[in-house]
Amino acid sequence: MVLCALNRQLLRSSSCCALMARLQTSSRRRCCLYSSTQGFNQEEIRQKLRVFPGGSVDLLKQDSGVAVLTINNPTRMNAFSGSMMVDLEEKVSQLENWTEGKGLVVRGAAETFCSGSDLNAVRAISSPQDGMKMCMFMQDALTRLLRLPLVSVALVEGRALGGGAELTTACDFRLMATGSVIQFVHKHMGLVPGWGGAARLVHIVGSQNALKLLGGAVKVDPERGLDIGLADGVLEADGDTPGAGTPVQQAEDWLHRYTEGPVPVIQAVKKVVLAGRELPLLEALRTEKEVFGTVWGAPANLQALASKSKHK
Numbered sequence: 485m486v487l488c489a490l491n492r493q494l495l496r497s498s499s500c501c502a503l504m505a506r507l508q509t510s511s512r513r514r515c516c517l518y519s520s521t522q523g524f525n526q527e528e529i530r531q532k533l534r535v536f537p538g539g540s541v542d543l544l545k546q547d548s549g550v551a552v553l554t555i556n557n558p559t560r561m562n563a564f565s566g567s568m569m570v571d572l573e574e575k576v577s578q579l580e581n582w583t584e585g586k587g588l589v590v591r592g593a594a595e596t597f598c599s600g601s602d603l604n605a606v607r608a609i610s611s612p613q614d615g616m617k618m619c620m621f622m623q624d625a626l627t628r629l630l631r632l633p634l635v636s637v638a639l640v641e642g643r644a645l646g647g648g649a650e651l652t653t654a655c656d657f658r659l660m661a662t663g664s665v666i667q668f669v670h671k672h673m674g675l676v677p678g679w680g681g682a683a684r685l686v687h688i689v690g691s692q693n694a695l696k697l698l699g700g701a702v703k704v705d706p707e708r709g710l711d712i713g714l715a716d717g718v719l720e721a722d723g724d725t726p727g728a729g730t731p732v733q734q735a736e737d738w739l740h741r742y743t744e745g746p747v748p749v750i751q752a753v754k755k756v757v758l759a760g761r762e763l764p765l766l767e768a769l770r771t772e773k774e775v776f777g778t779v780w781g782a783p784a785n786l787q788a789l790a791s792k793s794k795h796k
Contacts, residue, residue, distance in 0.1 A: 533567065538567065545578075552591065566609075590636060640715075
């Protein structure tokens with residue numbers, strides 16, 4: 485599946501303006517992974533999850549076009565309470581409709597990324613039926629996060645455990661701080677990933693490495709992360725490089741090379757990559773053609789042609 489109605493809308497559209505209007509419509513309508521026939525009632529699940537409060541998911545949208553999403557529950561190592569899962573879905577909805585956005589940094593508060601689900605909430609919704617509903621809700625939210633027309637990076641400080649490790653895979657890139665660890669600890673809990681982390685992990689590191697990380701609950705430090713392709717970079721440690729800035733500043737600086745340029749162009753880049761990753765080849769080629777049509781002859785293209793910037 486990809487962006488649900490996206491490819492159908494792209495194929496039907498003969499107008500660039502109409503195409504862009506469709507691409508900007510609410511993702512909640514176009515890319516929900518599950519339907520009511522599969523037992524997925526999003527509002528009902530929201531109400532059940534809100535019963536378990538604590539922490540928050542905070543969103544800061546900046547004039548630079550790069551937003552910062554913070555998982556904020558430091559007393560629980562930024563574990564997701566039920567209300568935080570709802571917060572996350574709501575913040576993803578906001579980002580889906582952020583027409584000025586180009587990039588996203590996902591981080592945890594207080595120098596810890598995320599330790600997965602709050603066990604208090606997990607124990608309270610331990611029935612298979614409720615567990616499946618929570619699973620569908622978080623799969624939907626994290627898939628939509630990955631499908632945002634923004635270039636995203638997970639800033640991993642401290643530990644990213646269980647569902648926190650899964651959250652890192654819902655970003656395009658991962659940056660690890662010195663001393664940080666990504667660990668899929670699900671096996672220790674008698675579980676497997678349920679938020680889509682296993683499927684995404686296979687795409688990132690390959691099936692052999694994914695089997696090792698899941699089956700062995702292996703602790704992935706920055707060195708190993710770089711070696712297997714789970715990490716895309718390592719942050720400068722405090723004091724190593726004067727003026728390097730805070731971890732968030734470093735992450736934004738690192739991301740800048742991929743978000744520099746006009747918003748429509750950066751969003752178009754993300755859309756064609758997404759199509760290539762998720763669609764069959766013929767559909768991906770058609771999608772690429774249609775997205776190409778939205779930027780060909782557009783202001784950024786005309787300006788580049790006038791300034792002869794091709795070989796700069």
